[in-house]
Amino acid sequence: MSDAKKDETKNEKAAPQGKGKLLAIGGGVTALALAFVAATFAVPAKEAPLPTLAGPFVGPITPSKVQVNLNDGRTYLVLQLNLLHDAYSPDYLTQRAADAVCQAEIRDALVTIASAKSRSDVTDKVNKPVFLEEVRHAIEPLVFPIHLGDGATPSTADSASKLAPGTSMSRSGFRGMHSDHVLRVDALQKLVSLDGGAEVRFQGDEQDLEVPCGDGTSLWLDVRALEPGFQGSVQVGVMGRTRRVLWNEVLLQ
Numbered sequence: 001m002s003d004a005k006k007d008e009t010k011n012e013k014a015a016p017q018g019k020g021k022l023l024a025i026g027g028g029v030t031a032l033a034l035a036f037v038a039a040t041f042a043v044p045a046k047e048a049p050l051p052t053l054a055g056p057f058v059g060p061i062t063p064s065k066v067q068v069n070l071n072d073g074r075t076y077l078v079l080q081l082n083l084l085h086d087a088y089s090p091d092y093l094t095q096r097a098a099d100a101v102c103q104a105e106i107r108d109a110l111v112t113i114a115s116a117k118s119r120s121d122v123t124d125k126v127n128k129p130v131f132l133e134e135v136r137h138a139i140e141p142l143v144f145p146i147h148l149g150d151g152a153t154p155s156t157a158d159s160a161s162k163l164a165p166g167t168s169m170s171r172s173g174f175r176g177m178h179s180d181h182v183l184r185v186d187a188l189q190k191l192v193s194l195d196g197g198a199e200v201r202f203q204g205d206e207q208d209l210e211v212p213c214g215d216g217t218s219l220w221l222d223v224r225a226l227e228p229g230f231q232g233s234v235q236v237g238v239m240g241r242t243r244r245v246l247w248n249e250v251l252l253q
Contacts (some may be wrong), residue, residue: 055086087240166220
């Protein structure tokens with residue numbers, strides 16, 4: 001056999017071997033790429049951690065002093081009170097104090113309570129703590145109202161579901177913390193429940209849908225703008241809790 005034929009034979013044998021190596025390398029790269037894509041899509045996105053309650057914090061209940069006549073009609077009381085509280089944010093009470101509606105409601109509650117008291121009710125060592133506890137109980141749902149989802153205010157809808165507070169939400173006695181409770185919402189089946197409790201069916205045009213909480217209280221929801229295909233959970237609850245009402249400044253004349 002001539003040298004030319006020998007070289008031709010060698011080239012014919014070498015070509016398939018090189019092609020095989022190329023296919024093997026290409027197949028390996030493809031497999032790695034597919035594995036990477038599969039791994040990327042298989043790992044679920046981590047949800048943002050829920051905020052934790054912190055405190056205690058202290059701050060004024062009203063930005064200015066409150067003046068009210070006591071029940072004898074001759075004595076007037078000038079007072080400014082502090083609130084010892086826990087909250088998800090140390091700035092929450094300040095934000096509420098800047099809300100005109102909240103402040104009007106708090107001042108109304110203070111005047112209503114104080115105007116029914118006598119001098120001894122607000123000065124006596126036994127009666128004074130009772131007065132302050134009555135104030136704390138009255139203002140707690142005003143300072144810490146119920147929020148839905150990521151709504152920045154108690155009247156704001158959740159951005160994802162568009163679920164909004166109902167018109168009667170402000171009178172709800174529910175005091176569960178926002179990080180501890182969820183509404184299960186199914187816009188397709190038109191069902192909603194709190195923490196997996198009894199399901200409430202709705203039509204979709206309700207502005208004040210009542211959802212029982214299982215503890216004798218209820219939530220009221222506005223479902224009119226609910227996203228048609230939404231199926232998921234919406235956090236619900238208050239952003240803090242009161243501990244004590246403290247004297248800041250008081251004057252009797």
